[in-house]
Amino acid sequence: MAGSPPQDQLAHLMAGYWYTQAIYVAAQLRLADLLTDGPKAADELAPATGTSARPLYRLLRALASVEIFAEDSQRRFSLTPLAECLRSEVPGSLWSMAILRGGLQYEAWGQLLHSVQTGQSAFEKLHGLPIFEYFQQHAEDGKLFDAAMTGVHGRETAAMLDAYDFSDIGTLADIGGGNGSVLTAILQKYPAMQGILFDLPGVVERARANLEASGLSDRCRVVGGNFFEAVPPGADAYLMRHIIHDWDDEKSLTILRNCRKAMGGAEKLLVVEGVVLPDNQPSISKFFDLAMMVLPGGMERTEDEYRRLSEAAGFRLTRIVPTKTWISVIEGEVSSA
């Protein structure tokens, strides 16, 4: 697109939802899973997906034009590297995120104007309750969300482990640890480390099974609760990945102060987030920032904003460790009683 006339560039950006919805329908129909055993024509896929062959062909052809599926000379479609990520059961699968982005999130983004006018979550306006309460009341969507987090943020875990040395941490608490995939990866890399997984009660129940399946139950305590009330004491470091960005400053301060209260004084605070870059520098964090406004009602922050927030909660930022992905480990230590 770069180098083409401005009208073409803008028109391309304006059509963003075409791609979202085409990918969403491909995910709903589980087309990538159906192609796992080899290429198939739309005629063969239509009965298995409850669709009509010709419109299904048109969907596949459009997706093949952006390298999701490939069409051969006999009009059969096969998987491409992008389509592989749409399979539901592969490591790093984006299937759950495709369903979430094209469904629940898409509906909320349709109300972006409301968020820009009020600064409030469009999701909450649409559903009448905050997103994490919605997920507690709709367990299937909650499960989808947990899996989508692992899919979309999964690669960040390996990048974080490459960039940041956790070796001096005896017990690590993952606050808002979701389905436990981040803590599992850290405990697997550091066999002497103990873990505490903390999240809402319904979420940790789902995580418990994952930890058992990974053989880590004896090294990891699972605690259900609400980080606006308290977080468990007894860890040497408190990790929060993609937690603070879900909330406005007031709520973020409550979470950080509750971490501070759980600490004696020598512990580390590890906030793992994308740091918004200054000026016009391209960064996905600037669009994640809009997503945070529309969905939970939170925000992405600059380095300075993280520094000020941490200081207000009784921490001093010690360093920001970048990773190969868009996230950084923002490390802090206790600065005041």
Ligand SMILES: C[S@@+](CC[C@H](N)C(=O)[O-])C[C@H]1O[C@@H](n2cnc3c(N)ncnc32)[C@H](O)[C@@H]1O
């Ligand atoms: C954006 S997800 C991040 C999950 C995980 N840390 C990751 O990086 O994949 C936010 C997490 O915060 C949890 N959460 C939301 N409100 C909470 C609360 N009041 N108390 C504890 N956890 C909460 C959610 O259940 C969810 O797992």
